[in-house]
Amino acid sequence: MNSSTFLPPLPEGAERSVVVGRSPGFHLKPPPAPAALRDVITSDAQLFETIHMGSVDVDAKRWRLQVDGLVRRPFSIDLDGLRRLPSVSITAFHECFGSPLVPADDNLWRVGNVRWTGVPLAVLLEHAQLETGATHVWSDGLDSGEFGGRKMNRYRKDLPISKALSHEVLVAYEMNGAPLTRERGGPVRLVVPGWFGTNMTKWLCRLSVQGRRANSPFTTVWYNRDSEHEGKVIRGPVWAVEPNSMITHPAPGDTISADDVKVKGWAWSNNGISSLALSTDGAATWQLAKVRPRREFEWQQFAATLPLPRSPGPVSIIARARDADGSIQPLSGTRNAAHSVQIDRLLPGSKTA
Structure with a gap:
């Protein structure tokens, strides 16, 4: 692996300077009815779109991904450097959980099946060298704005280290063999096969290794649900997709x-x-x-x-x-x-x- 691929860490907040345009506001493009989804691979035209706070236009030539937190070797990497790393392609269903602002009591069949290409997140974390106490990887997007009556300067989610280190989780730059579009979170997004789309941060700009869950409304307020275990109600994150x-x-x-x-x-x-x-x-x-x-x-x-x-x-x-x-x-x-x-x-x- 070429060490020149990895760049020095960015100054605080510098990653957001690559945003050159925004389309604010919630956006939803529903999929067609199930009877129309008969192909094994779902085309971009048929795949649903869910954007919480508006889409972001990113200057791909200046974009860099920051990796920091509880790591011995924080670094950043640009798109060319990411593409020079060994890539993996994986076919995975892609499902939206639905709005966290309404009860989850109806099936939306907001789902498709696509092929992602990118670098395993584990490769980047291996280079960064995790420190003792690392339990979660926070992922930040470049999108910001208002959702659910709250104003936020970024979209933030998290993954437990066990999932982050699994072979299937990708820092992806292609879908179905084509570069990620703006609407799909390009130039780079996180892909977490088997988990709901809310965990797959679009317009990815930062991965921060931490010793606790992320402090974001998208983790503390929304995208959680209750389950019962041994007579007790347990509130947990919307992560893995059920049958x-x-x-x-x-x-x-x-x-x-x-x-x-x-x-x-x-x-x-x-x-x-x-x-x-x-x-x-x-x-x-x-x-x-x-x-x-x-x-x-x-x-x-x-x-x-x-x-x-x-x-x-x-x-x-x-x-x-x-x-x-x-x-x-x-x-x-x-x-x-x-x-x-x-x-x-x-x-x-x-x-x-």
């Missing part, structure tokens, strides 16, 4: 005149999907689908042929995923509630009205 799925075929409202229907879709979670079940009778009985094994962190295709009821009329198909740890999608009431698609069952030989 989720969606049906891409048939589409809602399709008319099926055969005795059975071919069902396809995608399923995903942080630790992979072990099985997926389908029902056509209101969850009274279930049939297992064939699920494609996961190689990296990509979403997994499922497929099955389901017999249809003998009587004509509407039929609701429900998909429900189980992950490698045995967790199952709830049927309703949560952000990862099971997906259902209603089709019209037409008896063979019948004609539509």
Whole structure:
């Protein structure tokens, strides 16, 4: 590894001088309906966009990433230097948790599947040489502004050291083989496969190793949720993605005149999907689908042929995923509630009205 790739640390606050333009305000571009997401790799045009405080126009030629905190060798690195380091490409689902300002009780299916390219975060942390007491890596973005009634000078998230050092976490500069656009957080963003998009800081400018969680509204106020363990309510961060799925075929409202229907879709979670079940009778009985094994962190295709009821009329198909740890999608009431698609069952030989 060429030592000249790594530059001296930046003066305090100097990293923000590379911002040459802003488009302030919250921005959301929702994805198309699940039936339109049938390709293994989601194109940039079909991938959702969530921007909390507005997008940032960065001068890529002057951009540098600062690495500091509880490290023996703080440094900065420019985009050319980052590209000279050994790169890794990984395919991973990319899912938005949803707004932290509203209850997480509906499934948004705000998700896609993309291929990221960049440098493993572990490579940068290895060069920096972690000091004793390091527990988290804070990631700062160049975006600033107002969200949820609070004004902030930067977007800040954190990762526990165990996740930061895992092979899949990238300091990424490409998506689907193309340089990251402004809307995707370019020139460089953090990518944390298996975790929600809120942890993948866009317009990345600083990584600071610390001995505690980050002091940001995006970690202390928002993107936390409660869970119950041994009778106690525990509040924890929105990190790993729970099992989720969606049906891409048939589409809602399709008319099926055969005795059975071919069902396809995608399923995903942080630790992979072990099985997926389908029902056509209101969850009274279930049939297992064939699920494609996961190689990296990509979403997994499922497929099955389901017999249809003998009587004509509407039929609701429900998909429900189980992950490698045995967790199952709830049927309703949560952000990862099971997906259902209603089709019209037409008896063979019948004609539509």
